[in-house]
Amino acid sequence: MNHRENIDRSFDGQLSQTEWDALQQAVLADPDLRREYVEKRWIHALLETESEALPSLFAEAVPTPSAKTTVRPLLWLSSAAALLFFAATLFLMWDRHSGDIVATLVEAEGCRWAGSDLPTVEGAGLAPGTLSLMEGMATIQFKSGATVTLEAPGVLVVESAMKCRLVEGSVVADVPESAHGFTIDTEKMEVIDLGTRFGVTTTPLGNSNVFVFEGEVKVRQGESPETKHLLAGHVLVGAADPLSDSDLEVRRSEPLPSPGEDWTPISTAIGEGRDAYVRRGDSHGPTGGHPLLMVKHTDLAENNQRRALLTFDLSSLAGGEIRDARLALKMEASGLGFSSLVPDSRFAVYGIVDEAATRWSEDSFLWKNAGTLVADTLSEDVARRLATFEIRKGAPNEFVETRSDALTDFLRSQSDRPDRPGRHVHLLLVRETGEADQQGLVHAFASKEHPTSPAPTLWIQTSPAE
Amino acid sequence: MADTSPDQAAENYLILLNEHEKSLAAYVYALVSDRHEAEDIIQSCKLTMWKQFDRFEPGSHFVAWARRIALHQILNYRRSAKRKPLYSTDPAFLEAVAAEIDHESDHYSARSEALQECLKKLPENQRRLILLRYYEDHDITSIARETDRTEAAVYKLLSRVRASLNECVTTRLNAPAT
Numbered sequence: 330m331n332h333r334e335n336i337d338r339s340f341d342g343q344l345s346q347t348e349w350d351a352l353q354q355a356v357l358a359d360p361d362l363r364r365e366y367v368e369k370r371w372i373h374a375l376l377e378t379e380s381e382a383l384p385s386l387f388a389e390a391v392p393t394p395s396a397k398t399t400v401r402p403l404l405w406l407s408s409a410a411a412l413l414f415f416a417a418t419l420f421l422m423w424d425r426h427s428g429d430i431v432a433t434l435v436e437a438e439g440c441r442w443a444g445s446d447l448p449t450v451e452g453a454g455l456a457p458g459t460l461s462l463m464e465g466m467a468t469i470q471f472k473s474g475a476t477v478t479l480e481a482p483g484v485l486v487v488e489s490a491m492k493c494r495l496v497e498g499s500v501v502a503d504v505p506e507s508a509h510g511f512t513i514d515t516e517k518m519e520v521i522d523l524g525t526r527f528g529v530t531t532t533p534l535g536n537s538n539v540f541v542f543e544g545e546v547k548v549r550q551g552e553s554p555e556t557k558h559l560l561a562g563h564v565l566v567g568a569a570d571p572l573s574d575s576d577l578e579v580r581r582s583e584p585l586p587s588p589g590e591d592w593t594p595i596s597t598a599i600g601e602g603r604d605a606y607v608r609r610g611d612s613h614g615p616t617g618g619h620p621l622l623m624v625k626h627t628d629l630a631e632n633n634q635r636r637a638l639l640t641f642d643l644s645s646l647a648g649g650e651i652r653d654a655r656l657a658l659k660m661e662a663s664g665l666g667f668s669s670l671v672p673d674s675r676f677a678v679y680g681i682v683d684e685a686a687t688r689w690s691e692d693s694f695l696w697k698n699a700g701t702l703v704a705d706t707l708s709e710d711v712a713r714r715l716a717t718f719e720i721r722k723g724a725p726n727e728f729v730e731t732r733s734d735a736l737t738d739f740l741r742s743q744s745d746r747p748d749r750p751g752r753h754v755h756l757l758l759v760r761e762t763g764e765a766d767q768q769g770l771v772h773a774f775a776s777k778e779h780p781t782s783p784a785p786t787l788w789i790q791t792s793p794a795e
Numbered sequence: 796m797a798d799t800s801p802d803q804a805a806e807n808y809l810i811l812l813n814e815h816e817k818s819l820a821a822y823v824y825a826l827v828s829d830r831h832e833a834e835d836i837i838q839s840c841k842l843t844m845w846k847q848f849d850r851f852e853p854g855s856h857f858v859a860w861a862r863r864i865a866l867h868q869i870l871n872y873r874r875s876a877k878r879k880p881l882y883s884t885d886p887a888f889l890e891a892v893a894a895e896i897d898h899e900s901d902h903y904s905a906r907s908e909a910l911q912e913c914l915k916k917l918p919e920n921q922r923r924l925i926l927l928r929y930y931e932d933h934d935i936t937s938i939a940r941e942t943d944r945t946e947a948a949v950y951k952l953l954s955r956v957r958a959s960l961n962e963c964v965t966t967r968l969n970a971p972a973t
Contacts, residue, residue: 337954339882341928341935342828346882353888367825367895372961374824375910377833378817380929386911387922441805443812443841461838463805463845482846484838496835497842726846781847 332356336366340373430454431490432471439723440465440481447487459486462498464725466669469493473508475522477501480668481725488514499530501667504544518565521547521556528667528768538665539565540768588655588788593646596784598777600642601753603689604785605776607696607703609634617691621773622785623663624676626760634696635771636703636759638681638689641787643744643752649791651741655732656716656756659782662726663773671769674720674762678731679712680739681755686711689755702757712757715739720772729774740789754787808848811857812841818903819861825896826869826889828882830932836872840865859897866893906964913963921956928953 332355338344339352356366379386432455434448441464442449447456455469462481469477472490479485483498493500494514504511504522511522513529517537520529525544531537539548541563547556548565559565597604605617606624610632616623622637656678681687686702696703701711716733744752760772775782820837827833844851844864851860870886917925927938935953939946 334954337957338950339828340957341950341953342882343935343950344882349882350885353885357885357888357891363891363895367892367899369957369961370825370892371821371896371899371906372910372957372964374821375907376925376929376957376960377824377830378821379907379910380932383914383926383930386914387926389915443809443845459834459838461842463842482842484835484842497839728849 332362333365336369340370429456430472431457432469432487434467435470435476436466436468438466438468440467441725455487457486457488459484459496464723466723471508471511473511474505475508475511476503477513478503478669480723482662495529495531497531498662499528499667501528501542501669502526517550519549521549523547523558525561527559530662530665530667540667542766542768589790591652591793592788592790594786594788595641595643595646596777596786597639597641598784600644601640602642602777602784603640603691604637605689605691605694606635606637607694607699608632609696609703611695611697615692615694617694618778620776620779621661621663622658622758622776623665623771623773624758624760625666625769625771627763627769629764629766629769633771634703636699636757637774638694638699638702639756639758639785640687640689641754641756643740643754643787643789646744646752646789647791649793651737651744651789651791653732653790654737654740655730655788656736657728657730657783657786657788658758658774659728659779660720660724660726661773661775661779661782663771665771665773666764666769667766668723668770670766671722671764672762673722674760674772676718676720676772677714677759677761678716678718678736679707679757679759680715680736680743681712681757683711687753687755707757707759713739715756717761740787804848805845807853808845812844815858815861815903816841817907818858819865821903821907822862822896823865823869826866826892827872828884832872836865836868840868843868858903862893862897866890905968909964909967910960912967913960916963917956917960921952924949924952924956 332352335344335348335352339349344352356363434451434453434455437449437451440449440462443461443463447458447460448454449460460467460469460479461484462479464481466481467479469479469485469487471477471493475491477485477493478501480499483500484496485498485500486494486496488494491508491510492512492514496516500513502511502513502522503526504524506524509522509524513520515529515531515537517531518539520527520539523545525546526542527544527546528540528542529538539546539559541559541561543561545561546559548559549556557565596602603617604622605615605619606622607616608623612632623635624637625633625635627633681702683701686700689699701708704711707714713735715736716731718729718731720729740754743754764770775784777784819840823833823837823840824830827836840861844861847864851857866889869889914922914925924938924942927933927941933941935946935949939949942949944952
């Protein structure tokens with residue numbers, strides 16, 4: 330078989346799978362062929378990358394083919410002053426389909442965009458293309474009348490006035506009668522509207538979910554021709570694939586930027602540290618091995634209450650006196666609920682003082698056996714409210730950090746008790762504020778099982794040991 | 796990046812992304828056969844890079860960092876059950892090709908400028924072919940129909956055009972600067 334000829338044919342999808350497999354084997358086995366493959370492939374890749382610029386390139390080349398008019402349009406960007414301009418206009422550059430506007434970006438609340446190929450200023454008309462939202466919330470009105478709110482971080486592909494595709498993130502769709510049949514496509518399922526308000530979420534870690542607030546939608550999963558009808562108040566959870574080991578690749582050793590030299594990070598992954606959350610009703614069993622710690626408070630749906638428990642093992646902390654402390658958590662997308670339905674949220678960190686409540690295990694910790702820790706009002710003999718922090722509506726998934734004198738005092742009192750073996754500190758994380766709709770966002774933080782983000786971490790500043 | 800405010804971080808990220816976005820895209824197109832799949836991966840990559848930007852060491856090699864993240868995304872891409880892939884590809888093959896690309900340590904902008912110059916020299920019929928294949932994203936069958944050729948003739952011509960572009964780019968890159 331002529332592998333050299335097949336290299337080119339593979340770029341145009343001209344090989345059968347068998348021929349492609351044979352070519353792959355040959356390329357793997359022969360370093361020279363591999364070099365040749367990469368060299369040819371790179372030209373093909375450059376043509377794909379520059380594909381949008383080809384017509385203008387050819388047009389400009391017609392009069393004087395030899396004229397050197399190499400364009401380096403973005404060189405001026407080295408000036409930071411140009412940046413604001415750049416952020417607003419970069420995404421206007423390629424406008425091949427400017428004729429067929431199918432939607433309008435009606436609102437862009439606190440939005441920061443990552444390389445979207447569509448205009449991202451409020452009021453802009455949108456042709457088919459992709460919107461990548463790093464921060465904020467964007468509302469898109471399709472010509473059919475359907476309105477879709479995209480929450481960051483998210484990637485939405487606008488396909489037509491009646492269709493979009495959610496690559497990642499969460500959307501809430503409001504679909505009037507004129508747009509019945511409006512479809513949101515995700516990797517796992519296709520959601521077809523039958524006159525409703527509904528939401529769809531997808532996360533790189535977890536599930537694709539559909540929530541119906543009002544009316545009815547039709548859902549088709551995978552290749553199955555069958556559709557399921559979902560009515561108001563119903564939720565459909567798409568199965569998530571298990572995480573592969575290679576997802577662990579980017580884990581970093583340093584948990585967080587250090588506040589200073591005399592600070593020591595103690596994460597829940599160190600020593601006998603533990604972390605888990607509980608949900609009222611315990612529908613999913615113990616969560617000790619879960620990559621996310623989910624936290625939620627709502628008065629609208631009893632079984633959606635969630636609290637997280639963190640145990641830190643301070644035995645590796647150097648001897649000196651504790652001077653200051655901070656708790657740092659990395660926010661993650663939970664894939665559950667919608668941040669557009671939750672106002673700014675306040676969280677409280679409690680220090681657990683009830684001896685019995687501190688003897689919890691990751692394998693068996695459930696709401697029903699959490700006893701006093703899940704009471705609506707936590708009593709002073711069980712846990713002390715030490716610190717609070719706030720997460721803004723639509724905030725990006727970044728680190729949140731909180732400190733207080735009460736937290737420092739608590740660590741001091743807990744880590745200095747000769748009557749207790751080990752130096753364990755137990756904290757309870759509670760959301761104090763509720764939501765406007767029961768499909769409001771479930772906040773999530775990386776646990777020590779998270780494949781890429783750092784575990785909950787206490788940064789502790791100690792005086793030099795004597 | 797403890798002393799960097801979120802705004803400053805976003806600004807730093809956008810500057811780096813803008814400078815190297817095409818290099819990243821070419822890398823993904825070099826490894827992923829299906830164009831739509833590649834486009835999805837590029838978008839997800841940009842978002843993942845932003846999410847992990849606090850872990851990027853300022854001053855280190857952004858392209859190398861971006862390529863690591865991209866390769867990870869490519870290897871872990873969960874293909875939509877609804878879309879049949881062009882080919883299924885062996886992860887070992889992807890890793891070997893990725894290593895070869897890294898080995899070449901390509902300077903994207905120089906090569907891309909050279910390619911642009913070379914493209915301008917193509918005769919009209921070859922330009923049309925390149926436009927149909929890469930700009931219009933047509934497959935060989937429909938190009939054959941539109942240009943009134945056989946499929947075998949189309950792919951032979953395409954492969955010849957790419958070979959001549961390759962040769963032209965290599966010559967330009969090796970020529971002393973004028």
